[in-house]
Amino acid sequence: xxxxxxxxxxxxxxxxxxxxxxxxxxxxxxxxxxxxxxxxxxxxxxxxxxxxxxxxxxxxxxxxxxxxxxxxxxxxxxxxxxxxxxxxxxxxxxxxxxxxxxxxxxxxxxxxxxxxxxxxxxxxxxxxxxxxxxxxxxxxxxxxxxxxxxxxxxxxxxxxxxxxxxxxxxxxxxxxxxxxxxxxxxxxxxxxxxxxxxxxxxxxxxxxxxxxxxxxxxxxxxxxxxxxxxxxxxxxxxxxxxxxxxxxxxxxxxxxxxxxxxxxxxxxxxxxxxxxxxxxxxxxxxxxxxxxxxxxxxxxxxxxxxxxxxxxxxxxxxxxxxxxxxxxxxxxxxxxxxxxxxxxxxxxxxxxxxxxxxxxxxxxxxxxxxxxxxxxxxxxxxxxxxxxxxxxxxxxxxxxxxxxxxxxxxxxxxxxxxxxxxxxxxxxxxxxxxxxxxxxxxxxxxxxxxxxxxxxxxxxxxxxxxxxxxxxxxxxxxxxxxxxxxxxxxxxxxxxxxxxxx
Numbered sequence: 001x002x003x004x005x006x007x008x009x010x011x012x013x014x015x016x017x018x019x020x021x022x023x024x025x026x027x028x029x030x031x032x033x034x035x036x037x038x039x040x041x042x043x044x045x046x047x048x049x050x051x052x053x054x055x056x057x058x059x060x061x062x063x064x065x066x067x068x069x070x071x072x073x074x075x076x077x078x079x080x081x082x083x084x085x086x087x088x089x090x091x092x093x094x095x096x097x098x099x100x101x102x103x104x105x106x107x108x109x110x111x112x113x114x115x116x117x118x119x120x121x122x123x124x125x126x127x128x129x130x131x132x133x134x135x136x137x138x139x140x141x142x143x144x145x146x147x148x149x150x151x152x153x154x155x156x157x158x159x160x161x162x163x164x165x166x167x168x169x170x171x172x173x174x175x176x177x178x179x180x181x182x183x184x185x186x187x188x189x190x191x192x193x194x195x196x197x198x199x200x201x202x203x204x205x206x207x208x209x210x211x212x213x214x215x216x217x218x219x220x221x222x223x224x225x226x227x228x229x230x231x232x233x234x235x236x237x238x239x240x241x242x243x244x245x246x247x248x249x250x251x252x253x254x255x256x257x258x259x260x261x262x263x264x265x266x267x268x269x270x271x272x273x274x275x276x277x278x279x280x281x282x283x284x285x286x287x288x289x290x291x292x293x294x295x296x297x298x299x300x301x302x303x304x305x306x307x308x309x310x311x312x313x314x315x316x317x318x319x320x321x322x323x324x325x326x327x328x329x330x331x332x333x334x335x336x337x338x339x340x341x342x343x344x345x346x347x348x349x350x351x352x353x354x355x356x357x358x359x360x361x362x363x364x365x366x367x368x369x370x371x372x373x374x375x376x377x378x379x380x381x382x383x384x385x386x387x388x389x390x391x392x393x394x395x396x397x398x399x400x401x402x403x404x405x406x407x408x409x410x411x412x413x414x415x416x417x418x419x420x421x422x423x424x425x426x427x428x429x430x431x432x433x434x435x436x437x438x439x440x441x442x443x444x445x446x447x448x449x450x451x452x453x454x455x456x457x458x459x460x461x462x463x464x465x466x467x468x469x470x471x472x473x474x475x476x477x478x479x480x481x482x483x484x485x486x487x488x489x490x491x492x493x494x495x496x497x498x499x500x501x502x
Contacts (some may be wrong), residue, residue: 034079229450244293324413376456
């Protein structure tokens with residue numbers, strides 16, 4: 001009996017996604033890929049994100065040749081009907097609730113288990129059942145994953161005797177250094193497929209079919225399996241050794257520092273997390289990278305990435321509307337448009353420009369510059385989530401919903417993290433070189449040179465004083481409000497800011 005066609009979504013592009021039950025030399029399943037224009041019409045995505053997705057899909061189709069039916073259609077339903085008619089197809093569990101609802105609504109589609117992650121839905125459900133609500137902390141999950149996968153372990157003990165090497169990985173940037181001096185990250189070379197993608201995007205914009213935000217410079221991330229493996233090899237060999245110590249630091253002239261840039265190919269399915277963490281561990285065991293750098297990298301993938309993926313499904317669709325702090329302010333136009341020139345605060349202007357130009361920044365600018373500003377000013381968490389989803393090349397619903405609602409905006413009230421992640425200018429000054437030439441002073445709360453993050457931090461604590469005074473991780477900071485003789489002026493300064501850029 002002929003193998004049924006297998007449907008590949010645009011983030012299922014690696015070799016581990018075709019149906020393994022029909023993947024032998026004589027029984028390889030025919031494959032279906034659908035480029036649905038409705039996806040790009042639905043949201044105003046970053047232009048570089050749209051380019052990367054279409055380039056990756058079209059490169060994969062070119063690699064597959066006659067084995068794949070590649071359909072360009074208005075919707076997935078129309079594309080599937082054109083590709084296979086009424087034939088039954090299989091598909092791996094999609095990565096978003098909306099896509100899962102779609103495939104489950106189609107009677108001819110069989111949904112297979114999810115792939116591309118270390119932990120299955122079933123295994124996570126068993127782990128979650130053993131942890132009472134409020135105790136599903138990432139650190140516990142991370143240790144469970146490492147133990148179960150024998151990852152960075154020496155017998156039953158963690159390699160080096162410690163599970164967590166965060167204390168070794170929180171160093172500020174070197175003083176007076178403009179860059180870390182690390183080897184440049186791997187970058188791809190565009191080809192004729194990229195040229196056709198850019199031509200199509202230009203045409204659709206001119207026709208008014210779609211609209212984008214941000215700039216589409218030369219493609220900066222892998223679009224093929226070969227490119228993804230080259231990027232992984234380059235990182236492990238040249239950049240992983242220096243990754244750990246400064247992974248939370250920021251430098252204006254060095255936005256990538258030693259970060260891997262592997263989130264985009266991982267989230268497109270071009271890499272499997274197992275091969276990333278295995279190669280990193282091998283580098284440590286071969287003496288090619290220090291333990292703190294390797295542990296920090298593995299924590300991001302086997303810990304945080306897996307944790308976010310499973311919480312997305314575990315918390316349910318209602319999680320999307322969580323708004324424990326009651327934040328409802330709309331996103332300002334300058335933020336929506338990535339208008340970095342409209343912003344005076346150097347940290348925010350610098351990071352907005354990075355997003356505008358590349359669709360990427362590393363995790364600390366996302367959390368402590370972009371997310372912190374949104375949290376301090378009380379922006380609607382659903383709108384913030386949508387912005388991160390649209391504006392980052394590695395942004396998908398499953399990635400951004402827990403990261404923004406749970407961690408960045410504390411909109412779930414503490415289900416995911418134990419405290420709100422925001423700070424005054426002192427933290428940004430310590431962990432970056434962004435404050436020196438800035439028009440504002442991180443230590444000043446009032447006056448013309450008051451740092452908007454410092455003012456916003458105290459205003460945020462005051463606004464949520466009752467709730468946060470019961471949180472042991474921020475209660476001490478809340479009590480600090482009583483020592484601010486200028487608190488009325490601070491609150492007036494924060495209120496006057498309103499929708500104006502800082």
